[in-house]
Amino acid sequence: MKAILALEDGTYFEGESFGAAGEVTGELVFNTSMTGYQEVMTDPSYRGQIVTMTYPLIGNYGINDEDNESDEPQVSGFVVRESCNYPSNWRCQKTDEEFLKENNVIGIQNIDTRALTKHIRNQGMMQAVISTEDLNPNSLVQKAKESSLSSELVQEVTVGESYFLQADFQSKYHIAVLDLGVKENMLDSFKQCNADLTVLPADTTAEEILELNPDGLFISNGPGDPKDNPEVIAEVEKLVGKLPLFGICFGHQILALALGADTYKLKFGHRGANHPVKNLSTGQVYITSQNHGYAVKEESLPEEMIVTHKNLNDDTVEGMKHTKLPIFSVQYHPEAAPGPHDSDFLFNKFIELIVDSAA
Template sequence: MNKEAILALEDGRVFRGFSFGASGEAAGEVVFNTSMMGYQEILTDPSYKGQMVCMTYPLIGNYGVNRQDVESIRPFVEGFIVKEASKTYSNWRATEALGDYLKRNRIVGIEGIDTRALTKHLREEGAKKGIISTKDLNHKSLIKKAVESPGLVGRDLIKEVMCKKAYDWNAKGKFRVVAVDSGIKHNILRHLEKRNCRVRVVPATAKKEEIQAFKPHGLFLSNGPGDPEALPYIVDTVKGLIGELPIFGICLGHQILGRAFGGKTYKLKFGHHGGNQPVIDLRTKRVEITAQNHGFAVDVDSIPDKNVILTHINLNDKTSEGMEHKKLPIFSVQYHPEAAPGPHDAWHHFDRFIELME
């Protein structure tokens, strides 16, 4: 018999379901992801630290879990929410079932709830703090715990996901690139390596001098979790490197760059999470379907340096998705050009970074 589990949101909404994965209790900001596949990459994306992910596609786990499709050293989501978790799987690379993988990594999951109703609620009311529990089934108690949970605003989570010391991703390459790890995904590093980059990965706490010691041709600012406003140390480091070398930022790296230019960031109502977000390049009018995972955005208009211009916007809500400096070799995008999972429309941004270093 399946063990009962409950998802409770801070606004009092409660969903009853069944446990899969680890037993216990987990809290985080509840968001929905519209990707139809790629759940293993989503689970291991460090940007999801502090969040519990609801998959909108109804059947998850049917191709199991393998050793190749991880994007970091382990899963970082706080909890996983699905309509139906497949007990059986079929794929030639698969090594275990999704539920067993979550249990082994101590990730609490819930299945059997109405994920459509949850998604519509979040879409209308905004992302909510929530809690999944298999041990406390009292609605009032769980709602209270959800209300009291920390959420994302004001939190520095990158120290919980970054590397502890610098390391070399690969040994050879024409271009020396320092990648600042705020929760970097492996596929970013693969893209850089594929383009003849020798990549040194440094923790987000690295100082300007440590970055310069590698004599890099370019600086890459990675994705990551939490609130960019809580990261003054990395903002100050990036501020000191502006104008000294080409810089490319994505996701949190885009937000860090925006703040380094003196701009403001703000919390989105429900964020963008999934593999089908339409973005338009304002310069070329080209539309890309992109992979996204962010709950904060840059207010490009607040940046004092008017050489920094808005280059991309989201076609759903018109929020900023990219910027560049008109005189310096610096640009960034809010979305994930490396995908994993997601479409490949935006791979060309890595090529542009190479061009700036040549």
């Protein structure tokens, strides 16, 4: 079945549909990972976005029930050069096309994803539409222009009510998790650190969090513009100095805003599994997994917050810590999935921070 991908700047690509039929709009972005397409599709941080995979062959090891980062695909649409119809892997349970179809997600293949990626890199992220119904490029471009990214994406992906998760081994700590779109591998990483978890909806108040008497608060990843969540920012601000705080990706940005700093939108974002990040205190370089379209403005950070990590591609802030309080955060994803495990020690670092602050 024919499909068209049209961008708000008038550019369009003709290809073939795979997955569900229909029409969908979203913010068009690209991811440079060679593997991990299932984790990408199910990552809540991609809510509202049409994701282009730069690696040309997607689906060659199939889909399984264990590697999802949430209960369902979160992408609005999926763009690939070629979808593999005959995956080969002992864990494979279905093809990527079957996965998209059963979850009503529209995909498009057989387009020049290299040209599309270069276009986004040069022009920046923009709204787009994929359709198998309306095949008029001019009409689709107009629809893309009239669409916009929702400001309530966090409300769409956060948990409906709180729930408890037990540590994988002997339970020693209790961490509250503010779920702004948390990935399953983040929760698994904490459970492996002997931590019980209480996962909380995004609208949980500071008072409700303190009533749980947790050893620390983790602020998760999530989709969209962090400034679209002033209520969350205000509640996190109330917790500064009350208990240890750790933020990853979107949580890093929320934490920065709660401390009085500012954030801004990147031209095309960082999405992939091989971004180099430098630890400024040791000089060590980590290869990191990333997925974000916003960054913390370094010059806006208050005096007591220092930058700990920098992105070696564009010098953006990748980590920060408080000089007096038990607070730190990183912009990248130490839990990876997909990506390298260079920085998975950061989950234990938060545990160490909890122990030190209690001493």
